[in-house]
Amino acid sequence: MKSAYELAMERLSASDPNENTQLTDEQKEELADLDNKYAAKKAERKIALGKQIADARAKGDFQGVGAAEEELRRDIERIESDKETAKDRVRSGKQRGA
DSSP: OOHHHHHHHHHHHOOTTTTOOOOOHHHHHHOOOOOOOHHHHHHHHHHHHHHHHHHHHTOOHHHHHHHHHHHHHHHHHHHHHHHHHHHHHTTTTTTTTT
């Protein structure tokens, strides 16, 4: 008899059809490029909004600080989501930009 953990792991494995798919060297390179591209996008937003946050703190504008921090959080979530979508496209064999 299987434990609940073993059953859960089987279900998890069944839900990931790409688990045993071998990636080509080109796909691996595209995935690495995507990691770099989206890391740069996150860094750009952190720099831009970091300055805005620092300026708001210096002025004592705590609502402005909160708004900028919330915008940064949303932007990072969106960038991460976009990155995963792009990586899924590469893993599924679709061309970049498709």
